Amino acid sequence: MTATREARSWTVGELADELGVTTRTLRFYEAEGLISPRRVGAQRVYGARDRTRLKLILRGKRFGMTLAEIREIVDMYDGAASSEQRQLETLLARLEEIAGDLRARQADLRRTLAEVTDVAEQCRTRLAELSATAGPALP
Amino acid sequence: MTATREARSWTVGELADELGVTTRTLRFYEAEGLISPRRVGAQRVYGARDRTRLKLILRGKRFGMTLAEIREIVDMYDGAASSEQRQLETLLARLEEIAGDLRARQADLRRTLAEVTDVAEQCRTRLAELSATAGPALP
DNA sequence: CAGCTCCTTGACGTTTACGTCAACGTCAAT
DNA sequence: ATTGACGTTGACGTAAACGTCAAGGAGCTG
Numbered sequence: 001m002t003a004t005r006e007a008r009s010w011t012v013g014e015l016a017d018e019l020g021v022t023t024r025t026l027r028f029y030e031a032e033g034l035i036s037p038r039r040v041g042a043q044r045v046y047g048a049r050d051r052t053r054l055k056l057i058l059r060g061k062r063f064g065m066t067l068a069e070i071r072e073i074v075d076m077y078d079g080a081a082s083s084e085q086r087q088l089e090t091l092l093a094r095l096e097e098i099a100g101d102l103r104a105r106q107a108d109l110r111r112t113l114a115e116v117t118d119v120a121e122q123c124r125t126r127l128a129e130l131s132a133t134a135g136p137a138l139p
Numbered sequence: 140m141t142a143t144r145e146a147r148s149w150t151v152g153e154l155a156d157e158l159g160v161t162t163r164t165l166r167f168y169e170a171e172g173l174i175s176p177r178r179v180g181a182q183r184v185y186g187a188r189d190r191t192r193l194k195l196i197l198r199g200k201r202f203g204m205t206l207a208e209i210r211e212i213v214d215m216y217d218g219a220a221s222s223e224q225r226q227l228e229t230l231l232a233r234l235e236e237i238a239g240d241l242r243a244r245q246a247d248l249r250r251t252l253a254e255v256t257d258v259a260e261q262c263r264t265r266l267a268e269l270s271a272t273a274g275p276a277l278p
Numbered sequence: 279c280a281g282c283t284c285c286t287t288g289a290c291g292t293t294t295a296c297g298t299c300a301a302c303g304t305c306a307a308t
Numbered sequence: 309a310t311t312g313a314c315g316t317t318g319a320c321g322t323a324a325a326c327g328t329c330a331a332g333g334a335g336c337t338g
Binding site: 059062063064080083085088089091092095096098099102103105106108109110112113116117119120123124126127130131 | 198201202203219222224227228230231234235237238241242244245247248249251252255256258259262263265266269270
């Protein structure tokens with residue numbers, strides 16, 4: 001009955017493995033101020049919050065955001081935790097900006113996917129023609 | 140009546156401006172074998188096909204693809220123009236792979252957008268609370 | 279013909295996001 | 309007590325994707 005809520009924690013290696021990055025990456029992010037895991041002695045101990053944050057960071061990366069942009073956001077997140085009105089307003093404005101960007105990306109993605117599936121369709125049609133008999137090549 | 144179909148063409152500068160990149164970028168892409176504009180004397184002359192191709196390249200970039208990946212695809216596009224069966228099959232396979240990836244991104248994007256709008260909503264709620272009276276801070 | 283604008287190639291610089299040692303500490307197992 | 313697996317910091321290396329000169333040519337314009 002000593003430790004209630006045995007909160008899960010990870011070492012660098014464990015977390016890096018789980019997230020599919022290297023330990024170097026995690027240390028780099030820390031040096032860049034994107035995360036700040038606890039220390040036990042000299043060793044890093046990552047908690048659930050760190051893990052969530054890392055997932056967000058990696059997602060941002062998948063969307064082509066730079067670490068600088070990502071940091072800007074996570075910093076605001078922290079700043080807004082204080083619930084100060086101005087911080088909240090700044091964060092909200094930025095979030096709406098981001099949401100707009102994401103919606104634009106969605107549209108872009110839709111167009112691209114449409115194009116890709118269209119070309120794939122043309123491929124299939126052409127292949128069907130080719131294997132029809134010997135190949136009615138040129139009409 | 141000499142030139143029928145006065146096909147539109149662009150100089151580096153014009154095209155760079157239109158696409159929102161620098162001329163350096165266009166020359167770099169050429170050196171990387173992503174485009175190969177005509178030459179009139181020493182000057183590059185970009186046609187509609189080059190322009191379309193560049194738009195595709197830039198879209199790929201927006202999705203975080205590397206130039207190497209992009210090149211792989213545009214090369215296949217060219218290769219498949221010959222309509223050889225094996226080329227077509229390779230292209231088709233790759234296209235389906237890409238389509239799958241794009242769909243995964245769509246899902247990822249949806250999740251992210253949902254999270255962002257959710258946090259924004261929380262912000263608004265909190266702001267409303269703050270400006271309600273003076274601020275019913277802690278329940 | 280001088281000046282301006284736009285183009286050319288070539289070479290070197292820069293930033294981002296890590297990779298890759300090196301040199302060392304620590305803990306458990308053999 | 310040594311080995312091995314894991315951790316630490318620090319310094320240096322690197323690939324990608326351009327940026328930034330430098331040095332020059334071609335064509336128009338006053």
